[in-house]
Each structure stands twice: as structure tokens, then as C-alpha cells.
Amino acid sequence: MTHQTDNPDDPKIPRFHVAVDVVALTIKRNLLQVAVVRRDNPMSCIIDKSTGIASEVPRKPTDYALPGGQVKWQNENLIDAARRELAEETGIELSRDDLVQIGAYGDVGRDPRSGRTVSVAFVAFNAEFATPFAGSDAASAQFIDVVEVLAEPNRLEFDHSRIIREAISRVRDLMERTPIALKFCEEEFTLSDLRHVYEVIFHAAYNEDADALRYADRIRSDDALTGGREFEERMQLLSRTILESKTMFSMDSPEPLRSLGSVGFSSKRTSSRESEVVDKLQRVLKDEYRRSEAVSTRNPDSARANLKISLDAANFSRKATAIEGFIEEIPESTRSSASGTGKPAQLYRKGKAKKLDPPLVVQRRPTKPAKRPAK
Amino acid sequence: MTHQTDNPDDPKIPRFHVAVDVVALTIKRNLLQVAVVRRDNPMSCIIDKSTGIASEVPRKPTDYALPGGQVKWQNENLIDAARRELAEETGIELSRDDLVQIGAYGDVGRDPRSGRTVSVAFVAFNAEFATPFAGSDAASAQFIDVVEVLAEPNRLEFDHSRIIREAISRVRDLMERTPIALKFCEEEFTLSDLRHVYEVIFHAAYNEDADALRYADRIRSDDALTGGREFEERMQLLSRTILESKTMFSMDSPEPLRSLGSVGFSSKRTSSRESEVVDKLQRVLKDEYRRSEAVSTRNPDSARANLKISLDAANFSRKATAIEGFIEEIPESTRSSASGTGKPAQLYRKGKAKKLDPPLVVQRRPTKPAKRPAK
DNA sequence: GCAAAAGTGTTTCCCCTACACCCATGG
DNA sequence: CCATGGGTGTAGGGGAAACACTTTTGC
Numbered sequence: 020m021t022h023q024t025d026n027p028d029d030p031k032i033p034r035f036h037v038a039v040d041v042v043a044l045t046i047k048r049n050l051l052q053v054a055v056v057r058r059d060n061p062m063s064c065i066i067d068k069s070t071g072i073a074s075e076v077p078r079k080p081t082d083y084a085l086p087g088g089q090v091k092w093q094n095e096n097l098i099d100a101a102r103r104e105l106a107e108e109t110g111i112e113l114s115r116d117d118l119v120q121i122g123a124y125g126d127v128g129r130d131p132r133s134g135r136t137v138s139v140a141f142v143a144f145n146a147e148f149a150t151p152f153a154g155s156d157a158a159s160a161q162f163i164d165v166v167e168v169l170a171e172p173n174r175l176e177f178d179h180s181r182i183i184r185e186a187i188s189r190v191r192d193l194m195e196r197t198p199i200a201l202k203f204c205e206e207e208f209t210l211s212d213l214r215h216v217y218e219v220i221f222h223a224a225y226n227e228d229a230d231a232l233r234y235a236d237r238i239r240s241d242d243a244l245t246g247g248r249e250f251e252e253r254m255q256l257l258s259r260t261i262l263e264s265k266t267m268f269s270m271d272s273p274e275p276l277r278s279l280g281s282v283g284f285s286s287k288r289t290s291s292r293e294s295e296v297v298d299k300l301q302r303v304l305k306d307e308y309r310r311s312e313a314v315s316t317r318n319p320d321s322a323r324a325n326l327k328i329s330l331d332a333a334n335f336s337r338k339a340t341a342i343e344g345f346i347e348e349i350p351e352s353t354r355s356s357a358s359g360t361g362k363p364a365q366l367y368r369k370g371k372a373k374k375l376d377p378p379l380v381v382q383r384r385p386t387k388p389a390k391r392p393a394k
Numbered sequence: 395m396t397h398q399t400d401n402p403d404d405p406k407i408p409r410f411h412v413a414v415d416v417v418a419l420t421i422k423r424n425l426l427q428v429a430v431v432r433r434d435n436p437m438s439c440i441i442d443k444s445t446g447i448a449s450e451v452p453r454k455p456t457d458y459a460l461p462g463g464q465v466k467w468q469n470e471n472l473i474d475a476a477r478r479e480l481a482e483e484t485g486i487e488l489s490r491d492d493l494v495q496i497g498a499y500g501d502v503g504r505d506p507r508s509g510r511t512v513s514v515a516f517v518a519f520n521a522e523f524a525t526p527f528a529g530s531d532a533a534s535a536q537f538i539d540v541v542e543v544l545a546e547p548n549r550l551e552f553d554h555s556r557i558i559r560e561a562i563s564r565v566r567d568l569m570e571r572t573p574i575a576l577k578f579c580e581e582e583f584t585l586s587d588l589r590h591v592y593e594v595i596f597h598a599a600y601n602e603d604a605d606a607l608r609y610a611d612r613i614r615s616d617d618a619l620t621g622g623r624e625f626e627e628r629m630q631l632l633s634r635t636i637l638e639s640k641t642m643f644s645m646d647s648p649e650p651l652r653s654l655g656s657v658g659f660s661s662k663r664t665s666s667r668e669s670e671v672v673d674k675l676q677r678v679l680k681d682e683y684r685r686s687e688a689v690s691t692r693n694p695d696s697a698r699a700n701l702k703i704s705l706d707a708a709n710f711s712r713k714a715t716a717i718e719g720f721i722e723e724i725p726e727s728t729r730s731s732a733s734g735t736g737k738p739a740q741l742y743r744k745g746k747a748k749k750l751d752p753p754l755v756v757q758r759r760p761t762k763p764a765k766r767p768a769k
Numbered sequence: 770g771c772a773a774a775a776g777t778g779t780t781t782c783c784c785c786t787a788c789a790c791c792c793a794t795g796g
Numbered sequence: 797c798c799a800t801g802g803g804t805g806t807a808g809g810g811g812a813a814a815c816a817c818t819t820t821t822g823c
Binding site (some may be wrong): 090 | 410467500510
């Protein structure tokens with residue numbers, strides 16, 4: 020009755036399809052993007068939110084899926100299958116080091132087609148997926164903003180939205196104690212580049228309750244100081260939105276915003292109320308994005324733009340350089356800053372450490388009241 | 395070519411055995427124990443350390459495996475299969491909440507028998523597995539110390555030693571930010587019980603480099619203060635052992651102590667040198683264990699014993715109670731301390747929070763020099 | 770010159786550790 | 797009455813956040 024004591028060939032024991040799915044992440048401008056494909060099947064496999072069961076429905080042009088597929092050979096390791104599928108469908112070729120396993124997804128009903136499929140999910144990183152979409156199946160592959168693909172009217176097939184959210188949640192955890200952030204950077208990078216990675220991953224949009232609140236507050240006060248008026252208004256909207264929805268894009272909940280009202284809030288909110296919140300949030304973020312897009316278009320080489328969500332640059336650089344083996348200075352090398360102006364920055368390359376000690380804590384506490392003696 | 399575009403019934407795509415394995419953890423006295431079974435097959439499936447390939451060899455009485463087995467039905471969820479297998483083989487019945495998925499293990503060669511098996515591993519918790527070994531297959535099930543089962547002469551079948559180490563590593567990570575520690579406690583518990591859980595899980599034996607060093611130092615200084623002489627000697631041995639081996643039971647490395655010498659140490663160490671280190675460590679830990687065993691036998695009701703590895707009780711209680719929603723006081727209830735002496739302790743039950751905010755950090759830094767103004 | 774970014778110096782203040790102290794119990 | 801464990805009070809030191817300031821670039 021156990022796989023230890025059973026005859027593995029017992030015909031009564033079912034065999035399963037084993038697949039892999041890849042959450043390939045990259046940072047474009049100020050938002051996290053994920054690689055998705057449009058399947059060429061006329062039917063999409065969409066999960067019904069109330070039953071949790073997937074069924075085949077007519078495909079809409081806004082239906083996406085993660086790159087992935089079945090393990091093809093008896094002697095193909097899971098991680099190699101993931102690399103192969105990613106390459107086949109997007110043209111991106113990565114080494115084993117660039118993939119991290121997230122877990123297995125094998126719920127009954129996650130795949131409506133015949134048989135039962137257990138899928139093993141991986142996250143994959145690259146700074147700049149330079150030659151994507153060159154693969155054979157790649158015609159319909161693209162990178163898309165995570166906040167966009169998770170929201171209406173887009174739909175993700177199977178349980179892929181859950182996989183994306185859990186993947187990001189895991190990445191956030193890894194950011195503190197492992198050098199995973201460097202995988203989003205080029206080989207040579209500045210402290211500013213690195214900081215930008217942390218800023219994006221820890222952005223409220225990819226964050227859970229407490230952190231979201233913390234950051235919204237920080238954003239507001241930052242902006243109040245710099246005096247941006249229109250921007251502050253938008254951020255206050257975001258802040259209120261977060262306060263109302265409380266969990267926002269809670270990465271751990273089974274569905275986006277499903278947990279709305281489940282944390283002690285009066286849970287009388289209807290789903291129309293929920294989607295209203297999503298809409299607000301979407302508007303705000305997309306607004307920011309368009310703004311940064313405009314800036315970046317003016318400076319096409321700029322990898323970052325002027326989204327006013329920022330960590331303290333001075334102290335971040337001290338933290339990062341204090342961690343033994345995290346990054347190492349490249350002597351006598353600098354790069355002028357992305358915006359063209361400002362002092363050229365020191366270049367670094369990745370160090371030898373596999374673990375960050377001390378961990379790189381992005382912010383310890385919500386900077387409570389900014390009560391400082393008025394000089 | 396992808397599971398999205400493929401015909402799932404394509405006969406050229408292989409199907410696999412899908413199994414589950416359960417790492418059922420409990421704390422006995424001062425050591426972490428894991429449930430293992432002795433399979434009744436005359437052959438054991440043991441992985442060759444150099445090739446990483448498992449093969450069937452004559453069974454020794456010191457060969458163990460994790461409880462687990464194949465997913466039996468088309469409509470059985472992975473977590474339910476894990477619960478079923480655990481119940482069948484050990485008699486332990488748990489709810490879904492008590493299992494956490496660790497990941498999928500599907501390396502080629504991990505199972506020498508026919509076909510290919512992908513196994514999904516779970517950790518399971520219980521304070522006191524009160525009625526274990528009542529199940530049908532349970533004759534050969536037992537709990538065994540983790541430090542013992544991972545060392546000579548014991549052998550773990552398949553890749554189960556790797557699974558155990560990765561499971562513990564994951565548990566340690568979860569201890570900081572989730573209320574997972576409460577799963578090792580009874581329904582009603584004292585702060586002392588809770589602290590004991592943290593002490594055991596963060597024990598150097600289940601720890602990686604930096605943490606191990608930190609704790610060894612702390613142990614030494616603690617003991618130096620209390621003046622224990624014989625004990626201090628043993629701890630210095632442990633400390634030296636750690637310094638020499640550097641990674642000790644590195645939970646993330648593929649094999650116990652495989653990473654020895656891989657962190658900048660002169661890697662000339664032979665494997666006999668490695669096993670010497672293991673032996674030392676084993677001696678020290680088993681020594682401690684026997685000592686605590688003796689104490690516990692005198693006080694059979696005592697869930698904890700007097701292992702001198704301890705967090706600061708006073709500050710731990712403040713930290714734990716400061717975390718919102720972590721634990722809640724049970725009014726007007728106390729329990730006299732385990733040793734019989736001392737003031738009765740306040741009882742708590744688990745709170746509502748799913749995340750710990752702020753995280754429960756066991757110790758921030760290795761208390762560098764204990765330089766305090768000599769009063 | 771001016772704005773913007775990099776990065777170092779410096780100050781302030783909060784939090785965490787450490788220790789003292791008191792309480793309640795059993796022997 | 798002493799030893800032991802539970803728990804609160806509190807001081808002070810370390811460290812991170814906040815702020816100041818210099819340097820270097822583009823316009």
C-alpha cells in the first residue's frame with residue numbers, strides 16, 4: 020500500500036501526467052513582468068472560482084498560460100524539462116542555477132482534460148531576456164505585467180494565477196536571505212540597479228497586508244516631502260485602496276482579492292465591490308506605468324524610470340556592501356547613471372556567498388510618525 | 395509540445411508514478427524526531443553518494459524510509475494522499491492544516507524500480523503523536539531522532555535524507571514569520587513550551603553555518619556564566635567541531651556534510667576526516683540527549699529537560715506576546731512548571747494571525763563581546 | 770549655474786539585550 | 797528557607813534611519 024511496499028507496476032495504481040510550468044520573471048521599467056503564452060487550442064482551460072474546477076470554455080484573446088508542458092522522457096529531470104519547455108516556447112535558454120522550484124500543483128480538477136496532471140512549478144530569472152520568442156512555439160509568447168495579467172479582463176488558464184502569486188511570494192522571501200536579487204541584474208551592475216530590484220519586488224502591488232500598508236505610508240510621506248502634488252493624490256488613492264481592501268493582491272490567497280474582508284473586516288462586500296477595488300488599483304498602477312513609460316521613451320536606454328517608490332539610497336548601499344560575499348566591487352569601473360545626469364556609479368559583480376548574513380532587510384518598521392525635532 | 399498544446403493522451407509521452415512522502419516531526423525531550431518506517435522488502439533502495447543513483451541492495455536492520463506511497467486514485471489530492479499514507483503506516487491522523495508541502499522530488503534515478511516516480515514531500519506536525527503506530531502497516535513505524543537517523547550506521551532509502559534536511563530547513567524559515575511553532579505545542583501551552591520549540595528547532599544541530607556558529611558561541615558564553623565546567627568542555631568541542639566542519643549538518647546540501655570544505659576551506663579533507671567530524675558531533679549530541687533523558691526519566695511528565703541551550707526566557711516572552719494575533723492569553727489559567735518547582739505559568743492558546751508581524755527573530759546578532767561595564 | 774544621482778559623514782533615537790528584582794511553588 | 801522557574805522593570809549600548817554635505821555628471 021505504500022510506494023515502498025507496493026509493486027510499482029500494480030495496474031490498479033493510476034499513473035499520471037507530470038508537467039512543469041515556468042514563471043519567468045523580469046523587471047521592465049518599474050514593473051514585474053512574467054512570460055506567458057497564448058495556446059493555439061480553440062478552447063481555454065479556466066477554473067471556476069466557486070468550485071475550483073477547471074473546464075474548457077471558448078478561448079478569448081485575453082487568455083494566457085505559463086510556458087510549460089509535460090516531462091517528455093523517462094530520463095529527463097524535472098528542472099531540465101522546465102528549461103526545455105521554456106526554451107521551446109519562448110526561446111529563453113537558462114542554466115539550472117537560474118531556476119528555483121516552487122512546488123507541485125496536483126489538485127484534482129486543475130486540468131479538465133483526460134487523465135490527471137501533476138505540475139511542478141519553477142521560477143526563472145533573467146535580467147534582460149534579450150532573445151526571447153525565437154523558439155519554435157514562440158509565436159504567441161510575450162512578457163506581460165504581473166499586475167495586468169492577474170486582473171480583468173485577462174484570464175490565466177489552469178491554476179496558473181495561483182502559481183504566479185505563490186512564486187512571487189517565494190521570491191520575496193528569498194530576497195532577504197539569498198542573493199537572488201542579483202539574478203535580475205546584469206553581470207555588472209550598480210548599487211542603484213540592485214536597489215531598484217528590491218524596490219520593484221517589494222512594491223506594494225506584490226506585497227501582503229502589513230507590508231503594503233507600510234509602503235503606502237512611506238510612499239506618501241516621501242512624496243509629501245518632495246512636494247509632488249498630482250502624484251501624491253494618486254498615491255493617497257492607492258493608500259486608501261489598500262486600507263479598504265486590506266490584503267490587496269494577497270499573494271498567498273487562492274484567488275486575487277478572494278481574502279478581501281476575511282481579516283476582521285465586515286465581510287459584506289460583494290464581488291462587484293471587489294472588482295471595483297481591483298479596478299482602482301489597476302488604474303493607479305497602470306497610470307504610474309504609463310508615466311514611467313513616457314519617461315523611459317525619452318531615455319530609451321534607461322532601465323529604470325522615475326516611479327517615486329524608493330528605498331533610502333544612502334543606507335541601502337551601506338547595507339548591501341556590508342553583507343559579506345554578497346557583491347564585490349569592480350575596481351576602477353563606473354557607469355554613468357541611467358538618467359544621464361548625476362555622478363557615475365561604482366560597478367559591482369556578484370559575490371560568492373550563497374546566503375546573506377546579515378539578511379538584507381528592506382525596512383524594519385513602518386516609519387511611525389516622522390517626529391523629528393524641527394531643526 | 396507543451397502540456398497546453400499537446401494531446402494529453404499522446405502515447406509517446408511517458409506517464410509517471412506519483413507518490414507522496416511525509417516528514418512527520420515531533421519534539422521529544424530536547425531533540426527533533428521524525429517518523430520512519432522499516433519496509434518489509436528484503437531489498438533496500440539506497441542512493442550511491444558518488445553517482446546519485448539508487449540501487450537495490452540487501453536490507454540492513456538500520457535502513458529506514460519515510461512514510462509515504464503512491465497516490466492511489468485519480469481523484470485523490472496530493473495532500474490527502476499524504477494524510478492517508480501517514481495514517482496507514484503510522485496511525486497518525488492529521489488535518490490538512492497540519493501538512494505543508496515542501497516540494498517535488500523527481501530526479502532520474504531516485505527510485506531504482508521500474509518506471510519513474512515523482513514524489514511530493516510534505517512536513518507534518520503534531521505536539522504529541524499520542525496514538526501512533528496503530529495503523530495496519532504500522533508494525534515497523536517509529537519515531538527516531540533526526541540527528542541519529544541521518545548518521546551512520548543508519549541509512550535512509552531513496553532521497554529521503556535530502557527530503558528530511560530540506561524539510562527542516564523550510565520549517566526553520568517558517569518559524570520566523572508564521573505561527574508554525576504552535577503546531578508543536580498542545581492546544582494550551584505556556585510561553586516556556588513555545589520557547590522550547592524554538593530552542594530545539596534552532597539548535598545548532600539543525601542549523602546552517604552562520605547560525606550554528608552564532609549559537610555555539612552563545613551556548614559557550616551562557617555556560618561560562620553559569621559556571622558549568624564539564625558541560626562547557628563538551629560545548630567547546632561542539633563549537634570547534636562546527637568551526638572545523640564549517641557547515642555541519644548543512645540542511646541545504648545534497649548530502650550531510652558533503653559541502654564540507656567547500657566554503658573556502660582547504661578542501662583536502664578526506665571522507666574519513668568527514669566521518670570523524672560526524673562522529674564527534676554525534677557523540678556530543680547523543681551525550682546531551684542521554685543527560686536530558688536521565689532527567690526526564692526522573693520527571694516523566696516533563697515535556698522538556700535541562701539541555702543547556704536556551705533562549706533568554708524573559709525577552710522571548712515579551713517578543714512572543716508583542717506579536718499581534720500570534721498567541722492569546724487564556725484568562726485565569728496557569729500550569730505549574732514541568733520540573734515541579736517554580737511559579738506556575740500563564741497558559742496561552744493560538745491566535746488568529748496567519749503571519750507573524752513583526753517576525754519572531756530568535757536572535758539578531760551573535761552577542762559579540764559581552765562587554766558590559768563591570769558594575 | 771542648476772538639477773540630479775552617488776556616496777560618505779554624522780547625529781539622533783529607538784529597540785533589543787542584559788540584568789536586577791519580585792513572585793509563586795515544592796521540598 | 798532555599799532552589800527553581802515565571803514574569804516585570806529598567807538601563808544603556810549598538811545600530812539603523814534620518815539628515816547633511818561633497819562630488820561629478822548633463823544641460
